[in-house]
Amino acid sequence: MNTNPLTPPVAAPAIDAAKGASARDRFHNPFSPLTWLLLGCALALAAGACARWIDLPLAIWIKQSVTEGVNESFEWIGELGESGPYIGVALAFYVIGLVGLARGWSNPVRMSYASMARGSLLMLSTMAVGGLVVLVLKRSVARARPELFFEKGIYGLGESFSRAQLFNSFPSSHTYAAFAVAVVLGILAPRWRWVFLLLAALVAMSRLVNLDHYLSDVMTAAGIAVLVGHVLAPRVLDARYQWPLRAPWKWWQPNAPRV
Template structure:
């Protein structure tokens, strides 16, 4: 029998499985049905990068020639080498693991962060399969930038030396930066700088032309915006599963997230 002082309508289910007001709030936080609205500024940046890429063709060979000559100071070169990890899979993994351990309240967002970064790199690789372009390190710069393009639809037939366009590192870094700005708005001035440094590193090592990194940044930014705009997958899970996920992953409520850059 129930104690005399027990409420008559108390459910026999475990308390952790009952959809309390707090748990429903957590569910709404997890269930981002509308995603993040597209940013007009972000779309303008994408358009500006794509418009700047053809203009950059006129400077591609001159910049590549300067980088091949080794004029970059050693200190700057070392800095760029470290920053390259921001656009590399290993660096991405380390940062995501750090967020997972140090900021439990935002663990729920890590799938979006990974999808934004890795999806951007994947999109860059798709473009590589459509357009063949020689890398600066193995190209006769005297022939001009247009001569570096080898043709359309090389698919898997082109080796790495003909996959300069666009930069996978820069696209990954741009997609990663978009997600991190969404998750940590206070870093909106820091993360884009890291993308620029990754782009400089790819040019300094003669792996890519200037136009390659500009298009890659546009691809990464646009991919990240699309990923963040998409509905959150947990909306299709049963309520009980989402309640448990919210209780185990959110902890304390995260700070209010900002929009896209």
């Protein structure tokens, strides 16, 4: 009951609406940490099994079966795995989102500047965090690319962190970039998630058809993208966290104003 005569009573529907809006602004992770751990272990086992029994026979079959025309077509598809354009676009949207939010611009599209800033920051952070994981694995595992097997009969691992050319097959960075974009866009636009994932799968297939990677390379890269995107999403998209709406140099200032 409202006992202050100077304060107007708040209608129950208004309170319920506020609670509903708060719930809508919260991001719900689809799996628990334990489930993500089990999925990661399953992926590691599957990748190990592929490396032992499937990768090389599949690459040999592709070498013998794929025509030159099909190979060239998939080279074009593989270009969708270049991370540079995605990072540039996401960075531009992030800057526009922060500036529009700070200056109170009206947005001509059906998206708030806060949502634009959060979504683009999720894309950038997924690219950065997962890209670092992929780079470390490439250098430490030092797996020979299929090209080395077909030219010199080399299948296996080289010297870690030697930066030897063609010993950086595991995992596939093009596949990671494609799936990182697909996962983030699928989180932001769930109705289209399967379209995005299908396009990413085509990029992964192109890396196999063009004999740039083995099956376990692209499987692992896709799994890393799914994991990193969903782990970061609650910390970037959830309205309870305000740091994504501040300029980067104010991220670690808990009481700093937006932008």
